[in-house]
Amino acid sequence: MKHKTAVYRREHFNAAHRLFNPALSADENAALFGKCSYPNYHGHNYEVVLKVVGEINPVTGFVVDTKHLSDLMKEHVLEKFDHRNLNLDTNEFKTLIPTAENIAMVIHQLISPHLAPNLDLTVILYETERNYVEYPA
Amino acid sequence: MKHKTAVYRREHFNAAHRLFNPALSADENAALFGKCSYPNYHGHNYEVVLKVVGEINPVTGFVVDTKHLSDLMKEHVLEKFDHRNLNLDTNEFKTLIPTAENIAMVIHQLISPHLAPNLDLTVILYETERNYVEYPA
Amino acid sequence: MKHKTAVYRREHFNAAHRLFNPALSADENAALFGKCSYPNYHGHNYEVVLKVVGEINPVTGFVVDTKHLSDLMKEHVLEKFDHRNLNLDTNEFKTLIPTAENIAMVIHQLISPHLAPNLDLTVILYETERNYVEYPA
């Protein structure tokens, strides 16, 4: 029996963001998000790991070339998000709060259409060394 | 279909411990645990990661606020274990050997009652950079 | 109900390798593997993590002693691969391309026969901080 194998590729981008739900009052936003909702934004060094599961191709010894994963990230994610303000500069977070959970989900939506259908994608996003998320789980 | 998402929060504490089973002889303890059973204790910088799986709340963009996970760890785990001798200062390890496996299981028991029932908890415990465990697996 | 627990042990080795498929032309190899196929080899600091899942033994508090995992790695993997050229010095990669995926699969084959049958092994292999794999996934 052939087992599946996972390949991981780590990339990073630096961005500003703010957690704020316009449907809620200022007090409700402050209660929910604390200093993460300060009006003038703060930022992070985001680390993104793509995890891709599939079978090893006997010709290449690869499940998928990590260079290809890196290229997909550059074209579909870093070009949009790196050195940007996620709330102001991106379409994806015009109406979606840029929490780590939502950023991981959006990166999944941006990358998965470009992977071969026999490959499964998971996105792991580090907002800080101590706070990170994985989508889907 | 809505996928579930995992949120991870890393905390740390410093503690002394010793691996020793009082039901066994001194020789058996030495054979099983080697220098980990030296009588006067040694210690570690423990890193604990809580992994919580659930659905993203559309109002907050969170599965669970990592600040809440941090507060739960402070109240229910760090208050008891940080800068303590696990064998001498805690009820949990009066009759349970404080291996990494058992410490992770105990932290799971201390934290999970305080999480909403639709959330699933896994505890990852690093005893050193090279030795770590995950409960449940 | 008793949950299973995972124990992780990290080891490392330094080796040279080259990605090259002798069934393909020089141009095809260059197109597939780029600078990873340069003829005189390059190398990596490989980090290997063994993940072993099983039940906690109540006598020891261990699923498996990490010292035992370390000894298995030394005897069955590091002795063969550390400070070696994977393509030239090992039987395992005489006819198998030493990609991270294949190295992880080979380490799984070398270690798993030596584990108790009620334990499940996964191998995680870091080729660099940014490229790593997991077998099986």
Place this chain on the structure above:
Amino acid sequence: MKHKTAVYRREHFNAAHRLFNPALSADENAALFGKCSYPNYHGHNYEVVLKVVGEINPVTGFVVDTKHLSDLMKEHVLEKFDHRNLNLDTNEFKTLIPTAENIAMVIHQLISPHLAPNLDLTVILYETERNYVEYPA
């Protein structure tokens, strides 16, 4: 002869910033600072290390208590910079470009008046894992 000893304490904050010199044209700013000058800010997880050199106090065994260094950072630096926009929310960077070099120099100015005169302070600031500075050098 008694040698001096250095004590290091690491803290972190998350902030937004933008590199921009108002005395220069838009083109000159773009040429100098590239994507670091994008108008809507980006951000970083800044890691700050205070290095304090002095003699070991025989009563305490400390050069300086790292808890005291942590408290000084919280009161004089993190309170001002954490989760803030350095360009918009701080007096220090109203007329000074918030490069890593200048942030380290400003932190030095904010902390050094609060240290005993026989202690020497150096500030190490990590903007990313790959870009960092030290003041004074």
Place this chain on the structure above:
Amino acid sequence: MKHKTAVYRREHFNAAHRLFNPALSADENAALFGKCSYPNYHGHNYEVVLKVVGEINPVTGFVVDTKHLSDLMKEHVLEKFDHRNLNLDTNEFKTLIPTAENIAMVIHQLISPHLAPNLDLTVILYETERNYVEYPA
């Protein structure tokens, strides 16, 4: 002109300790050392870096073989301190408070007599990722 070169070798040990000055009252110890003075000890994963400065030997290309530094650490430091209680199990800390500063100074005293006289030793000791020291500075 030939410049000098520094060689660094990192080792680690796990130990228990407690900060306590027997010349002071219980209240004074609590005020000075807080939870670091709890009576039953806590512990750390200590990381020790030896920095050795000298000239490159043209025959070997080494200032000093890192294997030799590792052997010196094993024989003169790890044998004494690893998996031990620094306060109870060592002569060095019978009358000296085992702060990071003092541990670094003691390691310097234990290692430097075994280095060639044309080599200069500095010891860097990490008590945690956030608290570390360097002796001499």
Place this chain on the structure above:
Amino acid sequence: MKHKTAVYRREHFNAAHRLFNPALSADENAALFGKCSYPNYHGHNYEVVLKVVGEINPVTGFVVDTKHLSDLMKEHVLEKFDHRNLNLDTNEFKTLIPTAENIAMVIHQLISPHLAPNLDLTVILYETERNYVEYPA
């Protein structure tokens, strides 16, 4: 008084090498270099840090743009060494043993002519997480 400031830029490359002095016998090489002298090479993920000391330019807030340091590394070092066999593929190590000490010295020689004369360069080279060097010291 204006203090000087240090700027650090970290890059990496992967290479194969072997420690071997052709002026010595096979036995002498084995005694000196152990498994590092195995005939078919091994390799490392080398991390290189350039440390550049100078004054902060008030127009840019930079001592030197880390992008410039990165470009210098790509052109003068990575182009030559990345994914190469240091012994076989480079002129620099045709007659010089590629120890970490010598690699750092060579990188210093390759980069320093391209820096402004008022800047001082130090090269820090990590061969592994536990073995690294600094030139000059």
